[in-house]
Amino acid sequence: MAFIADVLSRVKPSATIAVTQKARDLKAKGRDVISLSVGEPDFDTPDNVKQAAIEAIRRGETKYPPVLGIPPLREAIAAKFKRENGLDYKASDTIVATGGKQILYNAFLVTMNKGDEVIIPAPYWVSYPEMVLINGGEPVIVRTTFANEFKLQAEDLERAITPRTKWVVLNSPSNPSGAAYTREELKALTDVLMRHPHVWVLTDDIYEHLVYGDFVFTTPAQVEPGLYERTLTMNGVSKSYAMTGWRIGYAAGPAQLIKAMDMVQGQQTSGACTIAQWAAVEALNGPQDLVPVRRNAFEERRDLVVSMLNQAQGLKCPSPEGAFYVYPSCAGAIGRKAPSGKKIETDEDFVGELLESEGVAAVQGTAFGLGPNFRVSYATSLGTLEEACHKIQRFTASLR
Numbered sequence: 001m002a003f004i005a006d007v008l009s010r011v012k013p014s015a016t017i018a019v020t021q022k023a024r025d026l027k028a029k030g031r032d033v034i035s036l037s038v039g040e041p042d043f044d045t046p047d048n049v050k051q052a053a054i055e056a057i058r059r060g061e062t063k064y065p066p067v068l069g070i071p072p073l074r075e076a077i078a079a080k081f082k083r084e085n086g087l088d089y090k091a092s093d094t095i096v097a098t099g100g101k102q103i104l105y106n107a108f109l110v111t112m113n114k115g116d117e118v119i120i121p122a123p124y125w126v127s128y129p130e131m132v133l134i135n136g137g138e139p140v141i142v143r144t145t146f147a148n149e150f151k152l153q154a155e156d157l158e159r160a161i162t163p164r165t166k167w168v169v170l171n172s173p174s175n176p177s178g179a180a181y182t183r184e185e186l187k188a189l190t191d192v193l194m195r196h197p198h199v200w201v202l203t204d205d206i207y208e209h210l211v212y213g214d215f216v217f218t219t220p221a222q223v224e225p226g227l228y229e230r231t232l233t234m235n236g237v238s239k240s241y242a243m244t245g246w247r248i249g250y251a252a253g254p255a256q257l258i259k260a261m262d263m264v265q266g267q268q269t270s271g272a273c274t275i276a277q278w279a280a281v282e283a284l285n286g287p288q289d290l291v292p293v294r295r296n297a298f299e300e301r302r303d304l305v306v307s308m309l310n311q312a313q314g315l316k317c318p319s320p321e322g323a324f325y326v327y328p329s330c331a332g333a334i335g336r337k338a339p340s341g342k343k344i345e346t347d348e349d350f351v352g353e354l355l356e357s358e359g360v361a362a363v364q365g366t367a368f369g370l371g372p373n374f375r376v377s378y379a380t381s382l383g384t385l386e387e388a389c390h391k392i393q394r395f396t397a398s399l400r
């Protein structure tokens with residue numbers, strides 16, 4: 001009898017972490033490696049946020065917090081939802097956790113019965129299907145297309161719904177494609193959901209502030225208030241405020257769901273780190289002037305990367321609305337031979353040979369459920385991106 005639980009045999013380790021580790025190992029061996037695989041802003045946490053944490057330590061805010069979060073943070077979250085999203089959540093409708101990851105995980109933990117289905121559009125963030133599987137549910141993957149800019153179509157959503165469907169997961173802007181739904185596109189999806197009252201919406205809005213040009217971010221409960229009572233609106237400070245290491249995520253939703261999440265979190269990690277919570281209060285309530293500055297920097301990087309990747313032979317790269325990823329197709333490279341002599345049969349071969357030949361690390365589309373593509377994170381300097389894209393161009397030109 002194996003010691004490790006059977007459910008673990010259904011779960012894969014994170015491919016993004018694996019690629020990042022491979023790049024690190026090569027670097028340690030002295031190879032010159034550029035990593036385009038990371039999922040976090042290269043910017044530092046703003047000084048006012050750091051200062052708020054230092055003051056919290058000095059004030060002695062070092063005791064166990066309430067499981068659902070410190071009251072000032074829950075007030076700040078409710079105020080943020082009102083100010084930025086027009087959502088009428090009360091502080092008592094909110095929950096703070098150790099990263100958005102814990103919010104998502106516990107939402108599945110408290111709702112999945114064996115065989116319950118969760119609709120996940122592909123390409124998807126690597127953790128969604130695995131979290132569903134760990135908690136005994138069945139991920140139902142609905143593939144999107146390059147032609148539809150990797151956005152879930154209403155008719156495909158309709159077709160995927162069964163009596164066992166519990167959740168649909170929406171993530172806009174998306175990791176890995178960067179695609180974001182306009183209000184009209186979201187409305188087409190919420191119209192379908194209004195016809196299926198047993199289906200709940202888990203919306204992961206963590207990249208909300210990273211949208212470009214004149215794109216306007218919207219979220220399902222805002223577009224369709226009729227969905228309030230079955231939507232969990234999840235967000236966090238990791239990406240918007242460069243606070244990935246502080247581990248603060250949050251959500252708002254119906255009382256019965258928040259109560260269940262409170263109960264499991266109370267038996268699990270309890271409240272999130274008090275110092276990080278005070279830092280998050282400052283991030284949400286304090287000056288917001290760095291947010292557009294950083295967004296503009298990301299937009300410039302997106303434009304550079306999209307333009308340079310479209311000049312690489314055999315690659316096609318859409319220009320997405322947000323996040324800090326692009327998701328080019330490498331279909332034109334499949335069937336060709338790399339400088340090592342290896343034939344490229346999959347997107348995994350493509351990124352493997354790219355790393356070997358040019359020392360550029362990206363993540364294969366297979367990891368996100370849709371290929372042949374690969375994910376490029378542009379959360380690094382313009383100079384590094386330019387060098388990396390030149391290397392990608394040289395690599396694709398070398399394929400025979």
Ligand SMILES: Cc1ncc(COP(=O)(O)O)c(C=O)c1O
Pocket residue numbers: 039098099100101102125171174175204206236237238244247248249
């Ligand atoms: C789509 C998406 N959701 C959620 C998260 C988790 O964010 P955190 O746990 O740092 O709040 C990430 C992080 O990579 C992400 O890309």
